[in-house]
Amino acid sequence: MGHMTTHRTPSAGTAAPPGTAAMSLTERQEERRRRILQATARLAGRGGYDAVQMREVAESAGVALGTLYRYFPSKVHLLVATMQDQLEQLHATLRKRPPTEEDPAARVAQTLMRAFRAMQREPHLADAMVRALTFADRSVSAEVDAVSRLTTAIILDAMGLTGPPGAEQLSAVRVIEHTWHSALITWLSGRASIAQVKIDIETVCRLITR
Amino acid sequence: MGHMTTHRTPSAGTAAPPGTAAMSLTERQEERRRRILQATARLAGRGGYDAVQMREVAESAGVALGTLYRYFPSKVHLLVATMQDQLEQLHATLRKRPPTEEDPAARVAQTLMRAFRAMQREPHLADAMVRALTFADRSVSAEVDAVSRLTTAIILDAMGLTGPPGAEQLSAVRVIEHTWHSALITWLSGRASIAQVKIDIETVCRLITR
DNA sequence: CGCTAATCTAGAACAAGTTTCAGACTGGGT
DNA sequence: ACCCAGTCTGAAACTTGTTCTAGATTAGCG
Missing domain, CATH: 1.10.10.60 (Homeodomain-like)
Known part of the structure; x- marks a missing residue:
């Protein structure tokens, strides 16, 4: 693999490359x-x-x-952007059919397991995206952050809050996100069964109810 | 990067390579x-x-x-083995000075933050090992599993259980492990502060006390 | 000691990510 | 219609992980 550390010069005489911020593309x-x-x-x-x-x-x-x-300045950037794309579609789908459970914790668990089933349908795609996501170094921070915000939004949506989330809830959401990514990885690399992932998700969702 | 998918033939006329199981090395x-x-x-x-x-x-x-x-059949194998090596040293160190807290959750949090500080001392090394760990594909399952077992052992040790752990405790430990890895990654890639990692760890450790 | 299989070495070769470069092309402004 | 700056293309070059090969070395064994 080439110089993963060497960064593209911002092309002195060149305008910002496509993909940068609100740069209206042709x-x-x-x-x-x-x-x-x-x-x-x-x-x-x-x-x-x-x-x-x-x-x-x-x-x-x-x-x-x-x-x-x-x-896309690297393979990792490309795949993280792909993940962002896919997550947006997922988010749209989820909005149309919100979780049916009553309890916030159960709603989140249900939503994540739905997302998980979406991954199961395309395990290879999931593999590519998640590996890129966790392999990403600092040069991809911004993009990974965007994905993270999207995931957070999905979870917060699922919780169906009335008011703005409290600090405790936000840290619970972060932990849920950690668990979600990591559990996904262990499943993708064949070290955990779907049943185990389900248990882990449900376990961590208990944090929501304090 | 070369053929990450092509696997080394087990060398027909050759005995198992070093590193394989209990193969007494010279x-x-x-x-x-x-x-x-x-x-x-x-x-x-x-x-x-x-x-x-x-x-x-x-x-x-x-x-x-x-x-x-x-x-070591690949760079990832090499780095995962390095992580195993380092974890063993850490485990030994931790054994010598068990956590001082009373509450099991606090003990685990204390232990993980200690481990975290060890990582802070060598952030680049941590980066290499953790990235390899999460980037590992199925061909490294066994080795990654070994690391996972080591981590589990460290956490269980910290809990200071009297009897064997229950099923709920085991899933809590798995979730803690997920959080630990993932939080480490977000810190390493500069997307979370140490304070945030601490909060996340403490948050997830609450799962231990049910 | 002398043999044989396994192991080790040096180095070339190959694969895939990344960079670079010269030239063709496009869009907007004059 | 013409020109400029910025883009796009095609192809070669470079880097680093991985594989392969032919010939030394070594370990164990009779």
Whole structure:
């Protein structure tokens, strides 16, 4: 793997690269970005992390390798962006059908297990995204943070709070998030069964009720 | 990165490679293994994951590249083995000075924060080991499992149980472990402060007391 | 000691992530 | 219509993990 530590110079005479903040992309750029993310998800769907090869993604998206790197400065960035994309879809889906349980803890557990089943449908894709997420170094902080905020939003939504969350609840949510990621990883690497993940999720959700 | 998916053939006409189970290593082999782990920890100490380059490890350990790969079939195997090594030392240290608190939850939190401070002393080393641990795929299951068992043992020790742990306690311990790993990662990638990690640890430890 | 299988070494070769570069292309402003 | 800055392309180069090979070395054994 190339210099993972060397960072792309912000291209002296060059404007900010696409993907940076609210930089309105051209129609065609928007489209390219979408094609890239689609190709990534498709490749990840077969074969997981290793099957996402930058050259293949580029070719499959009909884009030059250099362009791919302009949009996503590394494989990890690419996969984290893919996760963000997928999470947004999931969030939308979940909004349409909120959890049915009464108890907040149960609602969160139900929601997370739903998310988990979504992962089960595409275990390779899940593998690619989650591995990238936890492998990410500081240079991907911002993007990982975005994913984290999304996850937090999903959990808070599931809790169905009336008022703003308290500090205790926020730390409980963080711990739930930790557990969710880590449990996912142990399942993906075949070290825990689905039943065990379910138990862990339910266990940690008890923190919500104090 | 090379073929992470292609696996080494078990070397038809060759006995099991060193590192396999209870395969008594020669004096010199034991020594080589130790030199490799030392070199790894040293390199990881500066620079973290990226600074651990297989050629450098080999050279620094005074061993041929092929030999390094015979002892540890991949960079991830190598770093997970390093983590196992370090954890064993930590466990020994902790045994000598058990936590002082009364409450089991507090004892565990205290112990984990102690471990955390050990990590703070060598953040780059921690980075390398933890990243490897969560990046590990199925081919490293066994080794990762060993690390997991060690961690579990440390936590159970800290709890200072009189009898064997109950099922609920075991799942609480698993959740604590999840939180521990994940919180460590967010800290290492600069997305959480030490104070936040402390809060998260203390929060999750409340699960012990039901 | 002398043999044989396993192990070790040096080094080349290969794979995939990343960088770089020269030239073609595009969009907007004049 | 023309020009400029910024983009995109295609291809080669470079880095580092991993594999392979041919020839030394070593460990155990008769």
